[in-house]
Amino acid sequence: xxxxxxFTAIDLKTIFNENAFVPDYLATVGVSTDTRTLEPGNIFVAxxxxxxxxxxxxxxxxxxGAVCIVFEKRWLETWHSTLGIEYPSFPRIVVDNTLHAxxxxxxxxxxxxxxxxxxxxxxxxxxxxxxLTKHLLSQQFNTLYTAANYxxxxxxxxxxxxxxxxHQAAVIEIGTxxxxxxxxxxxxxxxxxxxxxxxxxxxxxxxINLDGVEKEETSLFRTLNKIDSTxxxxxxxxxxKKYVSTQHRCTTFSLQQSADVSASVSFTNxxxxxxxxxYANSKHTVTCNTIGYAAALNxxxxxxxxxxxxxxxxxxxxxxxxxxxxxxxxxxxxxVEHINGLTVLNDCYNANPESMNIALQTLxxxxxxxxxxxxxxxxxxxxxxxxxxxxxxxxxxxxQTDIQIVVGEYFQQAANSxxxxxTIYTCSTHKEAADIVMKLVSPDDIxxxxxxxxxxxxxxxxxxxxx
Numbered sequence: 001x002x003x004x005x006x007f008t009a010i011d012l013k014t015i016f017n018e019n020a021f022v023p024d025y026l027a028t029v030g031v032s033t034d035t036r037t038l039e040p041g042n043i044f045v046a047x048x049x050x051x052x053x054x055x056x057x058x059x060x061x062x063x064x065g066a067v068c069i070v071f072e073k074r075w076l077e078t079w080h081s082t083l084g085i086e087y088p089s090f091p092r093i094v095v096d097n098t099l100h101a102x103x104x105x106x107x108x109x110x111x112x113x114x115x116x117x118x119x120x121x122x123x124x125x126x127x128x129x130x131x132l133t134k135h136l137l138s139q140q141f142n143t144l145y146t147a148a149n150y151x152x153x154x155x156x157x158x159x160x161x162x163x164x165x166x167h168q169a170a171v172i173e174i175g176t177x178x179x180x181x182x183x184x185x186x187x188x189x190x191x192x193x194x195x196x197x198x199x200x201x202x203x204x205x206x207x208i209n210l211d212g213v214e215k216e217e218t219s220l221f222r223t224l225n226k227i228d229s230t231x232x233x234x235x236x237x238x239x240x241k242k243y244v245s246t247q248h249r250c251t252t253f254s255l256q257q258s259a260d261v262s263a264s265v266s267f268t269n270x271x272x273x274x275x276x277x278x279y280a281n282s283k284h285t286v287t288c289n290t291i292g293y294a295a296a297l298n299x300x301x302x303x304x305x306x307x308x309x310x311x312x313x314x315x316x317x318x319x320x321x322x323x324x325x326x327x328x329x330x331x332x333x334x335x336v337e338h339i340n341g342l343t344v345l346n347d348c349y350n351a352n353p354e355s356m357n358i359a360l361q362t363l364x365x366x367x368x369x370x371x372x373x374x375x376x377x378x379x380x381x382x383x384x385x386x387x388x389x390x391x392x393x394x395x396x397x398x399x400q401t402d403i404q405i406v407v408g409e410y411f412q413q414a415a416n417s418x419x420x421x422x423t424i425y426t427c428s429t430h431k432e433a434a435d436i437v438m439k440l441v442s443p444d445d446i447x448x449x450x451x452x453x454x455x456x457x458x459x460x461x462x463x464x465x466x467x
Contacts, residue, residue: 377451378408
């Protein structure tokens, strides 16, 4: 993710104080964490990951034209005994944690821009909501946005560092794997507007339970209060609606009750949402190109966000009608495909219990003359709740669909617990799943394909296309 964020020696000394060993004349353009894409003039930040250590690439960064390096104090002795001999006065910043240093650079750069910045968090739907919000804002503003789902402590600062004077707005998706991440990312981002799509079972390995998820996600609201920014609150979420009374500034939305931005929803025969939006004493009806109930939720959420930013309701409606869900490398978020006469609801992008249930709801509602088939892959990062959540989900799927094809360790365990169910088929590979589909599914049938990103269930669809 290339950027042209500039930092002078004064900037770097302001950010890092006595840890910045840089000459007064230094001027840098761009921040890089990857020597493969590093450009002359960049600051190189040596990050450490599970499978790599950027400190091993510092020499390569210098050779390729980095004009300042950021490394950790643990590497200081190595520096003095190796590269420090060859480059004794090379500009450097020595810190306890380079990941935090990257965040500090991004935070400093973010403060240069007096533009609307939207932060989007939540258990499910945040990437889809981010894409739609970006689409709506882009009708009026040159909008920076989080690419793909680069929503962690690496992706978020690299996105913020892309801010440029040409940008008039930004949409930043922030995610979490463990307690404290939403607070870090929201304080780094300094959003003018923030929304939590919902509270659901996500990352229970570290967040433990729904109370832990709520505490983590709503740290965004606490940050918004600190900086007097606007919270956009989902009144249809039992755990979120109570925060209306805690926020200094808020806009509410709902599909079920009166709110600042509300809507009733119906569906076409092809399950495209038809929203009748009520806002500021006026009603507007729009038909969306997206599919299912989750798409309706994302639409009213994004509408509330951009109306709060300042778009007109007419502009919002025009954008909702023109939006189509993006497909990335074969996987998608609830799009309809037709493969060899078979109707496929491709929702391979990711999965947790919340999004799985909504996807099954869409499958159940989709009109078909044939069977309804669910091809489901494991839901990752549910911790101790993994077995119970997969069993509960599969039990529900059995009541909603005619055939269930499951991939992954936990769904296979759940299937074994339900061994009296003759409609469940287990498989270990993409090829095995595709073979089962070809054997059991007819052209009039409809199949939902959904699982966590690590399952890459789009590979099953690729196999089906070539059969």
